[in-house]
Amino acid sequence: MKRYEQVAATLRQRIEQGRYRVGDRLPSIRTLCADLKISVSTAQEAYRRLEDAALIEARPKSGYYVLPRQVPEILPSMTRPAQRPLDVSQWDQVLELVGKPRDAEVLMLGRGIPDLESATLKPLSRSLASLHRRGDVHGLNYDSLTGSLALREQIVRLATASGCLMHPDDVLITTGCQEALAIAIRTLTSPGDVVAVDSPSFYGTMQILKANGLKALEIPTDPQTGISLEALELALEQWPIRAIQVTPTCNNPLGYTMPEPRKRALVALAQRFDVAIIEDDIYGDLSFTTPRPKTLKAFDDDGRVLLCSAFSKTLSPGLRVGWIAPGRYRDQVTHMKYVSTGASATLPQLAVAEFIAKGYYERHLREMVRQYQRNRDTLLGWIKAHFPDGTGVSYPQGGFLLWLELPAGVDCVRLNERLAPAHIRIAPGSLFSASGKYRHCLRLNYASPMTPRVVDAIRHVGATVTDMVAEAAELAVPGLSIPDLATPDQP
Template sequence: MANKLYERVAKQLAGQIDEGLYRPGDRLPGVRRLARQFEVSISTIVQAQRLLEDDGLIEARPRSGYYVRVPFWPQPEPPGISRPTVRPVPVTGQELVLRLVQTANEPDCVQLGAAVPSPEFLPARPIQRALSAAARAGGDRLATYQFPPGSPELRRQIARRMLEAGCRVSPDDIVITSGCQEALILALRAVAKKGDVVAIESPSFYGLLQAIESLGMRALEIPTDPATGISVEALELALDKWPVKACVLTANFSNPLGSIMPPDKKQALVALLASHEIPLIEDDIYGDLGFEGERPQALRAYDETGGVIYCASFSKTLSPGLRVGWMLPGRWQEQIEYLKYVTSLAAPTLSQLAVADFLHHGGYDRHLRQVRSAYARQVTLMTRAVSKYFPEGTRVTQPRGGFVIWVELPKAVDALSLCQQALEQRISIAPGTIFSASGKYRNCIRLNCAQPWNDVLDRALMTVGRMADAMR
């Protein structure tokens, strides 16, 4: 029985947490606000918070306050290293991707499929202010194209940011693109042609597979570890056997695995490809979204020969609608500037100026500090829900950045059928087969964690888990 005043306050707060007034990951109101709410002294609130912390219901975060702790669930085992058939194949069967991305615009559908952040995690109002400021200050530039290489102001800001990724570059080394997808396609067109073999991770981002398919190239899937990325040893064997013309991968928080390559492995990979004179196309779109510590270095930081083409964008951090990406083309600079011009003339002028303004005034760094911790909480909550609701034997990746998780279900579960059943319940998930050129990963799905946690999301995961369990 709670006899002391602070014990009674703690009991009431615990009840509010149990009722869902404060959810896992939520920040509790400050001590002054709670003191007014319960009509007690600040010292009483402090004692109540310490009691709840001792009971494991809340946790203190430095200079941030108290947060509701995520309930403990056993951490699921991660999937093992992938075992694709290492031979070049044409990419087919990507039609399902169009249906997947179309559901991202359907407001009544729970969006767990496409890797598109919910607007709640994006700095909509600051971006609106930056767009307004750019519109006012843009003058005649708004009526003209920002032809390749793109806005000088934006390229200067990006060059400064690239220092955090270990890359000392000049603004003249940068080409602005209409998103990262265009950057990847331009890079592939610059270094390979129809029928050529491109080495990729397995599983791999379906947008890359679509790019390879659209260009008539062939994909060579390389075994990949969910924690440390592509197998350099397996890649070396493949290079000795097949006429690889390019290698495309994501070293920092890959999609869909969330893997991050250790520094020594990055260095070995870059050196291996340089020794074979094979271009390396790096997709670093998630590089800014690490959950803790310093930003990991890009593969480009280890490049001594100009053989790495670096690609990234602001679609996952600021807004996919801005369509602003960039490249470091290396020794293919002139060719890629020309390809950009004949493909789409230029990236949107207003978007370029707005992003440059946002970076210049520090808005990007402030936003990153918030969204990194938010995505870390979302990944934790989603993983716990999968552990709670999905069939026994389910395996889940443990990413240290980004906002997607890869779920390996029991062998009997058909992920494509599961995806179709889920869509009938207005739940979008991504089946594993679209992440493979050869139709592998039939019992796997990818989940987008960049959705606000609420009862609807919890019920959606419970529904998908029950559907999967019924297939065993």
Template sequence: MTSLLLYQRIAHQLAEDIRQGVYLPGERVPSVRKLSQQLNVSHATVLQAYANLEDQGMIRARPQSGFYVHHTPALTAPTPDIALVERPALVTRSSIINRMRDAGVVVGPDEVVITHGCVDALQMSLRVLTRPGDLIAAESPSYYGLLQLADLLGLKVIEIPCDPDTGLSLDALQLAASQWPIKALVLTARLSNPLGGSMPDVRQKQLLKLAARFDIQIVEDDIYGELMFDQGPIRALKANDQEGRVIYCSSFSKTISPGVRIGWILPGRYREEIQRLQTFSTHSACSVTQMGVAAYLENGGYDRHLRSIRQEYRKNLSAFQLAVQRYFPQGTQMTRPTGGFILWVSLPARINTKDLHALALEKGISIAPGLIFSNTEQFNHCVRLNCALPWTIEAERALKTLGELAVQLCRQAA
């Protein structure tokens, strides 16, 4: 079974085409409609692939004409010291252990399993916990990659409502668990995607009690955890796990670079099963990259980098929020993230953001419409904005244009 999701395979092939010169810098890649027809996949899948390539800095949208190859070297970890390369992979595990202490988690080197990114970690976790046909629970709205991963593994997903301020609805989870045999719950306790919310410590403990009552195993995706603006108040869910019920997954792809595919699992009670599964994995993290990242973590460069991007993202989010408040239709609501670079915007219900996406793309503006974050249609009026790019005059113009397009759609639907 392939370990790549459908949207990842599409993104990977396009990225390879770009590297091989099939599409040159400045050249247009196929439109969403054309590529979906060529590959016989949904528009949502192509949108996910293009969002992935945008995150890697490989493509950019241009006014009136779609997506083009964008040649910008991605931020990567520094070149490792030769002496470090000769040291065992324990260096990376030790570095991760030190990072985990900041999240409130204390583990030993033998409890850390290195993976090829966070999606690989999530996939192995779910393969250990479930079988095709099983039911899992997930936050709603949810990370689109998780929805595709569940489909790839033949799993059914029940979507549990999530609040930007308090996290997963425990009442809704309890109701679902009392009616259906939920094998596992996948959630992000710190800075969920796309809401950007976090679950307070007291609710984390309540969740673990509920999971124990119904014997639900938990997979925690903490890929954004180190981007919290204030590190003290909220720890990882794994920090409160006394039973080994939580399998913790994370990666450096959101903090160092999308190209740094080094992730890890803290498997808890499932260590042997995860290690056995990894033995047959088709992916393994490059040892040289591991050593480079380890050096970056140990010499203080990573901490300086985190402080810098947290400050930058905080400023960007504030600027984006003010622009949405100023330019978007009356009745628009948005989240107030306490970290990261994602802003979730709820437009008036009569707007379909799939239409907004098409209009925006004609203006060279790329957004992630709400339809890709759920298997239902309940978020069709929502949009996720990526605030990682610097706030500039051009960014404000783009938000103003996006708001004007949303106002236009509002009037047409009235």
């Protein structure tokens, strides 16, 4: 640990222990230097770290002050999906969100797009340009069906941070994480089969279930610790579940990371019932903790975890570079990859491999994690200021997505309609459920810099929600609670 990191850690501890309280002024740079016998630049760097973590703020010509901690007062409640296998609906709503071409006019507050304007991404564009400029036959041709060895080697190297010891042959490159998830699901299932999922769950995966005629069994999920193992165990006893699909690290949309003992227990449960696990780790590298949390794959000693990921959230979604580590299903997954799109595009793989090998990836991650953590705290503050009391808010442990649970009765599909004239769109919670539950919830993105346009938008969303809560209360028959506006359960 570097000196300024030690200093920052010491100060952080004092803040957390309450020796410095919210609003207190911290020692001046000069005092700090004298007290701790450090240089001015070390003191400055230590304070900058604390600023990045949104623990303190610098006030011009005054000094450094302890900021209020933005921990949500009300977390979303434990989810209670219909605990039986359901057909997946909601495609129309998903298409609304993902189908449109970009429109600079519209502020997309709900999409899962990272910040693409960071300077730390530039070497990637340079590398792509240089590879294409060469225009050699290699780049225009297919690479190996399983993907470029150079990239697979880098992925394996990075995976040690999440507790996985893999060989490059254990990894196949895919066209984004969506293809990884799609071929994993197709490998394991036949139409009519049941797949257990955490709930709410990424709509892209739900739509794969729909397209393959599968049924989703949504398992109650805790907004801080993830899928309920107790409910999952009961479901495994009751239903013929073919696979478990979860996003246990920096979950989309809830933001939690399952604690390690629960991850271990989840793998053990899958072993006991002899079921495969499809693990979506696409946000995992954006965890706010260092080192990043382990994957389920790290606890997988018999090859039943199919680990799916991509560089779409860490680098660029438009490159479509993803990967899968399919464990014991390697042969079938290779076949599915071939019939899905053949080999993936060559040069983006080589560019990403170069970006990682030269250390740019880890540098970029550090920068993004700082930015996203800061943005999370900023957004939490804005939500607290502008949304009605009783709004539940998730506390993401990584990534750039926030989940809001509004008072029951507020319909977020209608909220989107009411936001349309202001050119703002959120992601309604119903997208994240097979049957359209969570319609009173929504997902927000805090990846991009928190500009005045964003704060205005959040203020506007909050005001609209406040109006809708008031309207719902007027409509409600006294003594009757307002129901969750989910699509009616299927028979």
